[in-house]
Amino acid sequence: MKNTPLVRKLGTFVALSDVELSVIETLHKRRRTFVAGRDLVHQGQSDQAAYILASGWACSYKILPDGERQIIDFQIPGDFLGLRSVLLHMSDHSIEPITDIEVSEVMVGDLLDAFGKTPRLAMAVLWAASRDEAMVVEHLVDIGRRTAIERMAHFLLELGSRLALVGMGNKSGYQCPLTQYLMADALGLSAVHVNRVLRQLREEGMVSFRDGLVVFENYNKLVDFAGFDEAYLDHGGPLLA
Amino acid sequence: MKNTPLVRKLGTFVALSDVELSVIETLHKRRRTFVAGRDLVHQGQSDQAAYILASGWACSYKILPDGERQIIDFQIPGDFLGLRSVLLHMSDHSIEPITDIEVSEVMVGDLLDAFGKTPRLAMAVLWAASRDEAMVVEHLVDIGRRTAIERMAHFLLELGSRLALVGMGNKSGYQCPLTQYLMADALGLSAVHVNRVLRQLREEGMVSFRDGLVVFENYNKLVDFAGFDEAYLDHGGPLLA
DNA sequence: GCCTTAGACTGACTTCGATCAGTCCACCCT
DNA sequence: AGGGTGGACTGATCGAAGTCAGTCTAAGGC
Known part of the structure; x- marks a missing residue:
C-alpha cells in the first residue's frame, strides 16, 4: 500500500502519517478492470463513481457538437479518473482507456468522511486537483501560444x-x-x-x-x-x- | 455577509448552514484594494496569500519565454485569486487587475482549520476548484478545436x-x-x-x-x-x- | 495465401488567421 | 490649439497548419 503511484504522488505534497495512509486505504473500494477503447465515463452522464488509476493509460476528452474531439489530458497510474465529474455531479467529458486498465473505485461519501477525519488529506486532494488544473493550463498555453x-x-x-x-x-x-x-x-x-x-x-x-x-x-x-x-x-x- | 458573490457561488453547490457561513466569514481577513494594471501575483513568486475577489475584474495569465502572453481566465467577483498558487506553493502564473479591484485576503492556515471544522466546506472549495478547472478545460477545447x-x-x-x-x-x-x-x-x-x-x-x-x-x-x-x-x-x- | 484494418508516412493544394502597416477617433495633457 | 496615447478598425500579403488523396507496412482473420 505504501508504494502505490497515488501515495507516491500525494506524498510529494504532504508528508503522510500512518493514520492518513490507512484512511487513504479505506478509499480504495472495489478493484475493477476495463478494456482498451470502451469508455468508462461518458460525457453528459451523472452520478457515477470516481476511480484511481492503478495500471495502464487512459485519456479524458470532449466531443464537440460537430464531432471534433479534443483530448484534455492523458492519465497515467496514480491519477484520479473522473474526480471532477463526481464533484460537479455531471460529467462534462468522457474517459476512455487507451490500454487495458486497472482501477479502484472511490465513493464520494467515503471522500467526505475521509476529509472529516483528516483535513490534511483534503488539502492533499485539493493539491492533486490543483496540479491537474496546472497541467490543463499548461496545455492551454501550449495550444494557444x-x-x-x-x-x-x-x-x-x-x-x-x-x-x-x-x-x-x-x-x-x-x-x-x-x-x-x-x-x-x-x-x-x-x-x-x-x-x-x-x-x-x-x-x-x-x-x-x-x-x-x-x-x-x-x-x-x-x-x-x-x-x-x-x-x-x-x-x-x-x-x- | 450572506449575499457576497462567493457565498452565492458556493451556495449553488452545497447548502450552507449558519455555522458554515460563519466559518467562511473567518476566512476573510484583511480587506485590500489594488489598482488596475499592477500585478498582484507574479509568476515564479512563492508563498503569497490567496484572495477572494469582491469587486472589479482581474485576469490570470502566463508569459512564455519568448514574451508571448496567454490569458488563462478572467476573474469576476466571487472568484478565488491565486488559490492554486498557494496550494502548489509556487505561482505558475501572474494575476493582474483589469479594473481597480477590492479583495479579501485568505490565509492557507485558516483554510486548513476551516476544513477541520467543516468537511463540507472542503468539498465546496474543491467544487469551486473543479469548476475553475472545467472552465479552463472549456477554453482548451475552444482554442484547440x-x-x-x-x-x-x-x-x-x-x-x-x-x-x-x-x-x-x-x-x-x-x-x-x-x-x-x-x-x-x-x-x-x-x-x-x-x-x-x-x-x-x-x-x-x-x-x-x-x-x-x-x-x-x-x-x-x-x-x-x-x-x-x-x-x-x-x-x-x-x-x- | 489473400483480404482487411490500423497506423505511419508523404506530396500537392488550400485556407485561416498572423503580420505589417497603416487610419481614425476620443480623451487626456499642458 | 497642439501633441500624445490607447483602443478600435481596415486592407494587403504571407505562412503555418489543415485537407485531400493517396502509399506502405505489420498484424490479424479465415
Whole structure:
C-alpha cells in the first residue's frame, strides 16, 4: 500500500502519517478492470463513481457538437479518473482507456468522511486537483501560444516528467502507447501534421518516437527548445510537513 | 455577509448552514484594494496569500519565454485569486487587475482549520476548484478545436453565464471592461483578428460589443452557433443537501 | 495465401488567421 | 490649439497548419 503511484504522488505534497495512509486505504473500494477503447465515463452522464488509476493509460476528452474531439489530458497510474465529474455531479467529458486498465473505485461519501477525519488529506486532494488544473493550463498555453513543434516537444517532456514521478520513465525516455491520432487530438493538430512535426524533431536530433518508445536524443536541447519548466509538476519535497 | 458573490457561488453547490457561513466569514481577513494594471501575483513568486475577489475584474495569465502572453481566465467577483498558487506553493502564473479591484485576503492556515471544522466546506472549495478547472478545460477545447468566430461566441456566452450567476448580467447582455487586446490574448488570436471576428458576429446579428457593453442580439442563434452548453457552470440547485 | 484494418508516412493544394502597416477617433495633457 | 496615447478598425500579403488523396507496412482473420 505504501508504494502505490497515488501515495507516491500525494506524498510529494504532504508528508503522510500512518493514520492518513490507512484512511487513504479505506478509499480504495472495489478493484475493477476495463478494456482498451470502451469508455468508462461518458460525457453528459451523472452520478457515477470516481476511480484511481492503478495500471495502464487512459485519456479524458470532449466531443464537440460537430464531432471534433479534443483530448484534455492523458492519465497515467496514480491519477484520479473522473474526480471532477463526481464533484460537479455531471460529467462534462468522457474517459476512455487507451490500454487495458486497472482501477479502484472511490465513493464520494467515503471522500467526505475521509476529509472529516483528516483535513490534511483534503488539502492533499485539493493539491492533486490543483496540479491537474496546472497541467490543463499548461496545455492551454501550449495550444494557444506555441507552434506545432514546440507544442509536441513540450508535450513529450511533460509526459516524461509525470512518468518519472511514478517510476515509469526517466530523462533518457519512456514507453508510450499513444498513436499519432491520439496526440493530434490532444495537441489540436491534424494527424498528418503530427507526423511531420515528429519527423522534424527526429531530424533535428532532439527526440524520436518509434514503435511505442520515446527516446530523448538531446534532453537539454529539447527542454530549451520547448521552454519547458517542470516546476508545476514536481517541487522536490513535501510542502506541508 | 450572506449575499457576497462567493457565498452565492458556493451556495449553488452545497447548502450552507449558519455555522458554515460563519466559518467562511473567518476566512476573510484583511480587506485590500489594488489598482488596475499592477500585478498582484507574479509568476515564479512563492508563498503569497490567496484572495477572494469582491469587486472589479482581474485576469490570470502566463508569459512564455519568448514574451508571448496567454490569458488563462478572467476573474469576476466571487472568484478565488491565486488559490492554486498557494496550494502548489509556487505561482505558475501572474494575476493582474483589469479594473481597480477590492479583495479579501485568505490565509492557507485558516483554510486548513476551516476544513477541520467543516468537511463540507472542503468539498465546496474543491467544487469551486473543479469548476475553475472545467472552465479552463472549456477554453482548451475552444482554442484547440473551435474556429476563431465560434471561440469568440463561446467566450462571450460563458462570461455572460458567469456574470449572471453573481447578478451582473443576463441573457440580454452585460457590462464588460475588456479590450480587444485582452480578448486576443485569452483566445489565442491576434488583436486584429479579434476585431474582424467581432465585426462578423455583429454583422450576422448575433452579438455586438461596443463601448464596454456586450449585447446579445440573438441569444439562441448564438448559443447554437457556438455549441454552448452551460452545464459545467451552473446546475440549478445545490448538489449536496 | 489473400483480404482487411490500423497506423505511419508523404506530396500537392488550400485556407485561416498572423503580420505589417497603416487610419481614425476620443480623451487626456499642458 | 497642439501633441500624445490607447483602443478600435481596415486592407494587403504571407505562412503555418489543415485537407485531400493517396502509399506502405505489420498484424490479424479465415
